[in-house]
Amino acid sequence: METGALKAEADIILRINEGYGLPFESFDVRIEKTKQGTCFTRADYRLLISVDYREAQLEVYDELSLKHAMLHLYSLYIVHKEWGLLLHSSCVVEQGKAYVFGGPSGVGKSTVARLSAPRKLLSDEASLLHLSPEGQIVIYDSPFRSEIPRIESVEPCSLEAIYLLNQSDAVAARTVASGQAFEKLLRNVIYWAHDPAETAKVVRMVANLACRGATFDLFFQRNDSFWKVISS
Amino acid sequence: MMMQMKVADHVQTVNLDNQMTLVNTESGVVARLNEMGGWVWSRLKQNASWDNAAKEAEEQFGVTEEILKQDIDTFLNQLVKIGILKPK
Numbered sequence: 001m002e003t004g005a006l007k008a009e010a011d012i013i014l015r016i017n018e019g020y021g022l023p024f025e026s027f028d029v030r031i032e033k034t035k036q037g038t039c040f041t042r043a044d045y046r047l048l049i050s051v052d053y054r055e056a057q058l059e060v061y062d063e064l065s066l067k068h069a070m071l072h073l074y075s076l077y078i079v080h081k082e083w084g085l086l087l088h089s090s091c092v093v094e095q096g097k098a099y100v101f102g103g104p105s106g107v108g109k110s111t112v113a114r115l116s117a118p119r120k121l122l123s124d125e126a127s128l129l130h131l132s133p134e135g136q137i138v139i140y141d142s143p144f145r146s147e148i149p150r151i152e153s154v155e156p157c158s159l160e161a162i163y164l165l166n167q168s169d170a171v172a173a174r175t176v177a178s179g180q181a182f183e184k185l186l187r188n189v190i191y192w193a194h195d196p197a198e199t200a201k202v203v204r205m206v207a208n209l210a211c212r213g214a215t216f217d218l219f220f221q222r223n224d225s226f227w228k229v230i231s232s
Numbered sequence: 233m234m235m236q237m238k239v240a241d242h243v244q245t246v247n248l249d250n251q252m253t254l255v256n257t258e259s260g261v262v263a264r265l266n267e268m269g270g271w272v273w274s275r276l277k278q279n280a281s282w283d284n285a286a287k288e289a290e291e292q293f294g295v296t297e298e299i300l301k302q303d304i305d306t307f308l309n310q311l312v313k314i315g316i317l318k319p320k
Contacts, residue, residue, distance in 0.1 A: 179251020183264060186255075196242035199257035207246045 012077065013055050016066070020046060020059035029072075031194045038194055045069040053080045071126060071144050075190050082201050084130040085209070086190040089162075091122035091139050097160035098139035099230065100127050101218070102188045107165045108220070110147045115224045122157065124148040126190055129159070131205050137212065161214040163230070164188075168219035173229045181215035182207055237276070237308055237317045245277070254316050261314050268293055269307055 025043040032039045037050040044065035048057040056073055060066045075086045089102035090113035101112045113124045122128075123142035130138045137159040141150070164176065164184055176184065186206045193199045220226040242258040252270035254263045265273055271292065275285065286297035295303065311317040 177251060178248040179246075179253060179264070182246055182248055182251075182253055183262060186262065193257075193260055196257040199255075199260070200242070200244055203244050203246065203255050203257060207248065211248050 091127040092116040098157040103165035163218035182210035
């Protein structure tokens, strides 16, 4: 198909080239705005997205760079469309509902996902949240996995609750007031801020997420006893 | 003092559960306001008169006019420092 015809039909056209840069060094990204669009450069990848978000060019060093760059592009695109957010978290399905477990690196997102077996997983590090204009929040099967491979596709599920993880000797869950939840959830969004109007979309979506009143601090031990607290 | 300040560009106010949070979507600064901070911010945004502010503050927070002035000064200076407000 010709590029012109593709452009008319596709939401976005992505071109990927290999042979760019150096192996992964750090997560630092340099952002430059040009007439063509916005360019995000890291040692191991370069992503150029057009002003209208209809075309993107990706140059990568290896498979890891490709994964990170795709995550980057994905987050920019779904925010631009105000479709939803990528959240640093794992997500487990229990009785048809999605339970999201968020927190900083190393807090136990993957551990919680593993300890939740045999329940199905929607993500182990980057949950894909869709915030519909009608106010529904649905979690989709995340294409971005870390340590736990995706073995089967899982149907999207409505969000039941978000648990912010804290390792502890005790097991308990405490409601987080929505004002505080907003701040905590904002820190968990996977996003590279590059434009105030786009960041404003993130802020609006996180505020919507926080005002649902379903965010909890979860204090957990490294076993599956936290599910008793969640179930109760 | 209040008249010489204005809200910086790209500042969004999020008010959830009586907790007001300000986000500068250009710099990424996030500021969570306490109850009195939220009250001052609302007045600033509404361009409300400060003539009766002392009386209102005394009723709402039990602070004297002198303390109110000090608190507002400190608050506004902090907001200027973090780029939420800027001089007019």
